[in-house]
Amino acid sequence: QGMQTAFGASDQNTDAPIEVVADSLEVNDTANTAVFVGNVEIVQDKMRMTAPRVEVTYREDDASTPEIEEGIAKVYATGGVTMTSGGDAAEGETAEYNVDSDYVLLSGNVLLTQGRNVLSGNEAKINLADNTAQMTGRVRTIINPGSKK
Amino acid sequence: QATQTEDAPVYLIADQVFLDGEDLLVASGHVEARQGERRLIAEKITYDQTSDTLTIEGSIRLEDGSNTVVLADSAELSDDMREGILRGARLILEYQLQMAAVEMQRTGARYQQLSKVAVTSCHVCDDGKPPLWQIRARRVIHDQETRNIYFEGAQLRVLDVPVFYLPKMRLPDPTVKRARGFLIPEIVSSSTLGTGIRTPYFLPIGDHADLTVSPLLSAETKTVELRYRQAFYNGDIEINAAGSQDTLRQDVGRSYVFADGKFQLPEKFRLQFDIETTSDSTYLQDYDYSSKDRLDSALLLTRDTRTSSFGLGGTFFETLRSSEENDTQASRVGEARYELRMTPQAIGGEARLGFLMHEHVRDSRTDIVGRDVQRVASSFDWRRSWIVGNGFDFQLLGGATTGYFDLDDDSTLRERTDYTIPYASATLRWPLEAVGAQGGTHLLEPVIQLAWSKDDTTDIPNDESTDVEFDSGNLFSLSRFPAPDQTEDGLRANIGLGWTRWGADGSYSHLSLGRVIRAEKDNRFSGSSGLAGLESDWLFETQIGQVEGPMLTARSLLDDHLRLAKVEAQLGWEFNRGTLDATYLWLDKDTQEDRDSEVSEWTLGANYQFAEFWTGAVEWRYDLVDDYTSKAGLGLRYENECVKVDLSASRRFTSSDNLDPSTTVGLTVSLSGFSAGRSSGAVRQTCKT
Amino acid sequence: CGLKPSLAPGGAAQSLFGRLRAREPKTRTDYLFVRRFEERIGLTTTGDLELDYTLDIERKAMGITSDQTTSRYMLAGKATYSVRRTGSDGALAHGTVTAFTGYSATGSTVATQAAQTDAMERLMTQLADLTVARLTAEATRLK
Numbered sequence: 001q002g003m004q005t006a007f008g009a010s011d012q013n014t015d016a017p018i019e020v021v022a023d024s025l026e027v028n029d030t031a032n033t034a035v036f037v038g039n040v041e042i043v044q045d046k047m048r049m050t051a052p053r054v055e056v057t058y059r060e061d062d063a064s065t066p067e068i069e070e071g072i073a074k075v076y077a078t079g080g081v082t083m084t085s086g087g088d089a090a091e092g093e094t095a096e097y098n099v100d101s102d103y104v105l106l107s108g109n110v111l112l113t114q115g116r117n118v119l120s121g122n123e124a125k126i127n128l129a130d131n132t133a134q135m136t137g138r139v140r141t142i143i144n145p146g147s148k149k
Numbered sequence: 150q151a152t153q154t155e156d157a158p159v160y161l162i163a164d165q166v167f168l169d170g171e172d173l174l175v176a177s178g179h180v181e182a183r184q185g186e187r188r189l190i191a192e193k194i195t196y197d198q199t200s201d202t203l204t205i206e207g208s209i210r211l212e213d214g215s216n217t218v219v220l221a222d223s224a225e226l227s228d229d230m231r232e233g234i235l236r237g238a239r240l241i242l243e244y245q246l247q248m249a250a251v252e253m254q255r256t257g258a259r260y261q262q263l264s265k266v267a268v269t270s271c272h273v274c275d276d277g278k279p280p281l282w283q284i285r286a287r288r289v290i291h292d293q294e295t296r297n298i299y300f301e302g303a304q305l306r307v308l309d310v311p312v313f314y315l316p317k318m319r320l321p322d323p324t325v326k327r328a329r330g331f332l333i334p335e336i337v338s339s340s341t342l343g344t345g346i347r348t349p350y351f352l353p354i355g356d357h358a359d360l361t362v363s364p365l366l367s368a369e370t371k372t373v374e375l376r377y378r379q380a381f382y383n384g385d386i387e388i389n390a391a392g393s394q395d396t397l398r399q400d401v402g403r404s405y406v407f408a409d410g411k412f413q414l415p416e417k418f419r420l421q422f423d424i425e426t427t428s429d430s431t432y433l434q435d436y437d438y439s440s441k442d443r444l445d446s447a448l449l450l451t452r453d454t455r456t457s458s459f460g461l462g463g464t465f466f467e468t469l470r471s472s473e474e475n476d477t478q479a480s481r482v483g484e485a486r487y488e489l490r491m492t493p494q495a496i497g498g499e500a501r502l503g504f505l506m507h508e509h510v511r512d513s514r515t516d517i518v519g520r521d522v523q524r525v526a527s528s529f530d531w532r533r534s535w536i537v538g539n540g541f542d543f544q545l546l547g548g549a550t551t552g553y554f555d556l557d558d559d560s561t562l563r564e565r566t567d568y569t570i571p572y573a574s575a576t577l578r579w580p581l582e583a584v585g586a587q588g589g590t591h592l593l594e595p596v597i598q599l600a601w602s603k604d605d606t607t608d609i610p611n612d613e614s615t616d617v618e619f620d621s622g623n624l625f626s627l628s629r630f631p632a633p634d635q636t637e638d639g640l641r642a643n644i645g646l647g648w649t650r651w652g653a654d655g656s657y658s659h660l661s662l663g664r665v666i667r668a669e670k671d672n673r674f675s676g677s678s679g680l681a682g683l684e685s686d687w688l689f690e691t692q693i694g695q696v697e698g699p700m701l702t703a704r705s706l707l708d709d710h711l712r713l714a715k716v717e718a719q720l721g722w723e724f725n726r727g728t729l730d731a732t733y734l735w736l737d738k739d740t741q742e743d744r745d746s747e748v749s750e751w752t753l754g755a756n757y758q759f760a761e762f763w764t765g766a767v768e769w770r771y772d773l774v775d776d777y778t779s780k781a782g783l784g785l786r787y788e789n790e791c792v793k794v795d796l797s798a799s800r801r802f803t804s805s806d807n808l809d810p811s812t813t814v815g816l817t818v819s820l821s822g823f824s825a826g827r828s829s830g831a832v833r834q835t836c837k838t
Numbered sequence: 839c840g841l842k843p844s845l846a847p848g849g850a851a852q853s854l855f856g857r858l859r860a861r862e863p864k865t866r867t868d869y870l871f872v873r874r875f876e877e878r879i880g881l882t883t884t885g886d887l888e889l890d891y892t893l894d895i896e897r898k899a900m901g902i903t904s905d906q907t908t909s910r911y912m913l914a915g916k917a918t919y920s921v922r923r924t925g926s927d928g929a930l931a932h933g934t935v936t937a938f939t940g941y942s943a944t945g946s947t948v949a950t951q952a953a954q955t956d957a958m959e960r961l962m963t964q965l966a967d968l969t970v971a972r973l974t975a976e977a978t979r980l981k
Binding site (some may be wrong): 455581 | 840841842843844846847849850851852854860862863864865866868869872873876877880881897899900902903904905906907908909910912914933934936937938939940941942943944945946947948949950951952953955956957959961963964967970971972973974978
Binding site (some may be wrong): 098117123135136139140143 | 158159160161163164165166167168169172174176196198227350
């Protein structure tokens with residue numbers, strides 16, 4: 001019975017580059033943000049997120065730390081987000097991925113399938129690095145005992 | 150059924166759920182988990198999916214569909230909640246029997262093992278006061294399959310005082326209806342049998358029969374009592390018997406058997422039988438099995454519909470009275486009867502056709518005293534009512550009965566006597582109604598009947614009609630003799646007046662008077678029957694009380710000087726806290742009715758719940774002629790949700806040559822919550838907060 | 839106080855005559871009760887009212903002599919009745935009537951047996967008459 005992780009692939013590389021694909025893009029240089037609209041798809045290593053609208057915030061170019069090259073600091077997806085990672089899936093109305101803290105915060109009718117179990121609640125805080133998830137608000141869980149015995 | 154729910158998903162609801170990498174799911178905050186019929190409530194549940202265990206904390210409550218509830222402080226259970234350990238556990242069976250234990254282990258769906266246990270069905274208050282009774286045990290195993298509770302090192306404590314110790318004990322749990330085993334023992338002490346203990350043992354036999362064996366051992370007697378019951382598809386039988394070796398009759402074993410049964414046969418036939426026999430005349434009385442002084446064993450086949458009634462049967466009598474001998478008493482009686490009711494269209498009214506065949510035999514061959522009787526009779530009559538004039542109910546009745554009498558061992562009647570008796574009557578009834586001032590309803594009903602019959606038979610001895618009664622049940626019947634060996638004769642008028650008032654407040658009162666006026670005297674009627682002479686005594690009947698409450702019913706005969714000749718009265722009252730039933734009887738001396746002294750007697754039976762858990766009962770029979778109590782009894786019951794204590798004491802003062810007066814005291818203590826001593830959902834104690 | 843004939847037109851007993859049909863008897867006591875009931879309230883097969891009844895009879899030993907012989911018995915009877923319209927099951931009227939009869943047990947065994955059978959028949963006559971009287975008094979409810 002394989003190493004079933006709490007959520008997402010265990011070997012997720014949270015430092016891998018984030019690739020974003022969308023129908024259209026608006027860039028706002030001054031605020032360092034970009035808004036992708038229409039079938040937006042965000043991929044980072046084994047984690048994949050889709051949503052109708054995603055607002056990406058880029059990291060400030062910091063002259064004093066030239067070695068950190070330009071990158072995404074925060075991804076904020078709205079309008080119904082689905083997220084899959086290593087066979088587990090989660091969905092919610094909005095999702096905020098803070099890349100540095102490795103946390104994805106899903107909120108609004110969150111539904112999370114983890115292995116054989118299905119959880120639903122108001123909010124889920126998923127840590128992609130250590131594969132944990134914390135759900136809050138009257139959480140309903142359906143645990144399907146596998147054919148273990 | 151277990152397998153089906155085993156794979157059922159577990160539904161979990163909680164304020165927070167935390168998923169940890171190693172398949173750990175931690176639910177906390179008002180957690181409720183459901184699987185199939187099992188339901189678990191706790192503060193925190195940690196579900197480890199690799200080892201499939203639940204670690205549970207905080208005021209746990211586990212219900213598993215049957216009426217079993219488990220409470221605990223913490224627990225480690227398998228994910229199907231069937232296996233594991235609960236700490237600070239309380240197991241409650243049928244919401245009645247509570248087992249509090251330091252630790253409880255569930256193994257498979259079957260066993261629940263508790264250690265350092267206190268078992269009680271009493272309401273336990275948190276004020277630290279001990280329950281009325283509890284059983285403390287080192288270990289208790291509840292087998293949910295055989296539904297037995299096994300105790301190890303069991304100690305019964307009453308108000309925390311150790312009373313009784315048993316290394317091993319087995320008791321059926323409350324869900325068991327028919328478990329093999331000991332029922333509640335009864336301590337019995339009587340002046341004739343000494344002090345003893347009756348320990349009934351119940352043995353179910355299949356699904357439809359059971360046997361209860363109750364040995365009764367005391368200084369004076371070694372007795373075994375048996376009760377066998379069996380239910381069939383269309384009937385049931387019950388046999389009660391006992392055998393004794395006692396000091397009252399050293400030389401011989403004593404016994405009795407009472408069996409009865411009834412069966413519903415096709416085509417509306419019913420078969421009933423009862424057998425009553427005993428070894429000696431005072432055995433039933435000595436052991437208080439029955440107060441019957443004449444035993445009758447009978448087999449009876451009957452069929453009854455709206456328009457017909459059929460009966461065929463035989464009875465065997467055995468007298469236990471010291472004043473009677475069996476061979477001069479009719480011991481074997483056979484009877485066949487049939488009656489058909491018809492409604493002839495042409496002439497209207499109702500026609501009745503009847504047949505009656507009867508035979509009774511006395512073993513003795515001596516003349517008169519050993520008389521045997523065979524009689525056959527058939528009867529046909531027709532009656533019709535008309536409403537005439539201003540609300541008069543006029544009824545005409547005419548008919549005849551014909552048959553024959555044949556006697557053996559009786560020289561007064563050489564050979565068979567045939568007879569034909571025509572009879573007729575005309576009855577006028579005029580019911581009047583009125584609505585009283587306060588909305589009450591009145592009914593006044595005068596009735597006058599002219600009756601005639603012609604009975605020429607004079608030589609048939611009165612063998613079965615020695616006791617003639619006179620009441621509103623036969624004021625207007627054509628022959629008040631109970632058996633056809635005598636029939637009323639000649640012209641007579643039966644008059645009656647009845648008045649009844651129903652109050653709007655539910656009060657009820659009834660008064661009726663009746664009298665028989667004859668053209669010629671009939672000296673076959675005894676003095677105390679009230680029917681002797683040209684004018685009978687006045688029949689006086691009254692009923693006073695509440696329609697749904699206490700009711701006094703009384704009947705008496707007043708002679709012309711308005712002197713009472715006979716009085717019978719009964720008071721019945723059922724109220725929410727108990728019942729009262731009293732009777733009074735006064736009969737004058739009358740040798741024609743074999744009553745050589747006056748009879749005057751009060752009886753009183755009452756039970757009353759005088760306090761929340763206490764019910765008292767009293768029984769009293771007082772003989773006013775000899776001015777002594779013939780029987781008195783007291784009963785006291787304490788019953789709450791977990792114990793029933795019955796204390797009874799009674800004394801019988803009557804005696805005969807081999808029957809002495811006796812006092813009997815009985816005590817039973819039954820702990821409710823085990824199927825042997827079930828509490829009837831009695832009043833539950835409440836905690837004094 | 840305004841007595842008027844109950845069997846005259848408009849009277850309570852008249853309004854019941856020939857309308858009540860008693861339940862089919864199952865036992866001898868049922869038979870005796872129904873026979874008397876139908877004699878008093880009119881035999882009918884097309885009545886629009888149905889009477890259901892339960893008869894409880896208790897035999898009490900009385901007149902216990904000093905040598906513990908039972909010289910008298912009392913048959914205490916109770917008839918519990920309910921009336922409903924044929925086809926519907928709401929009870930229009932219901933109640934209980936009680937009566938008792940007595941018989942002596944000082945005669946021979948067959949005399950006592952005959953006395954008991956006669957006492958049972960008289961008791962059923964009384965219970966049927968009391969039921970008819972009670973229904974007449976409640977006739978307004980059985981319109």
